[in-house]
Amino acid sequence: MMVSGFFISALCTIILDRSILKFYLITTASIYYGMALVKSPGSLFDINDSDVKGICNKCNRIRGDSTKHCTVCNKCYYKRDHHCVFLGKCVASNNIKDFFFCLLFTFLYSIAMLLTKPHKILLIFATTVIGMSLFWFATVISTGKSTSELLELEKWSFSIRCIGSLFYELRDRPHYILFPFLRIQHTVDY
Secondary structure, eight states, rough: OOHHHHHHHHHIIIIIIIOOOHHHHHHHHHHHHHHHHHSSSGGGOOOOGEEEEEOOOOOEEEEEETTTEEEETTEEEETEEEETTTTEEEEEEHHHHHHHHHHHHHHHHHHHHHHHHHOOOHHHHHHHHHHHHHHHHHHHHHOOOOHHHHHSSSSSOOOOOOOHHHHTTOOHHHHHOOOGGGGGOOOOOO
């Protein structure tokens, strides 16, 4: 369903708007969505021997300090954040950057749409929700904590180091961020 939404948006942008910028933004968002979709959420092989806590009672896999169990997937993932209904899989250490960039380019696309069609109430609502999600995942990535860990904190603190941490975690060559098809691998991880 999400893929068809990206496809219809790209088609409408080409036919109706004739905007290269909007087409680029929605196409890039859809590429990042596809990359997050085909990547494995995370591997337990990222755990050092010192981080091993034992075996999960539910899935019988090795558990580490940052390993969380997903009841939908019935697996433990390293640095698991949440089970995403839009991806149909967990968002964890391996695919969180692609998920973030998908949100970023979708948000930029919705801003570009708002600038040309400012009176669409549904578009304003969607842009607000996507923007809040983008801010939340920027917080998740910059703090290195999962959503559940952030919700359990009694006191939040913000510093400039959080912004630096976000850029450090998302570091990549600029042309790879702007043109993600340059780094698409030909293998699919499961």
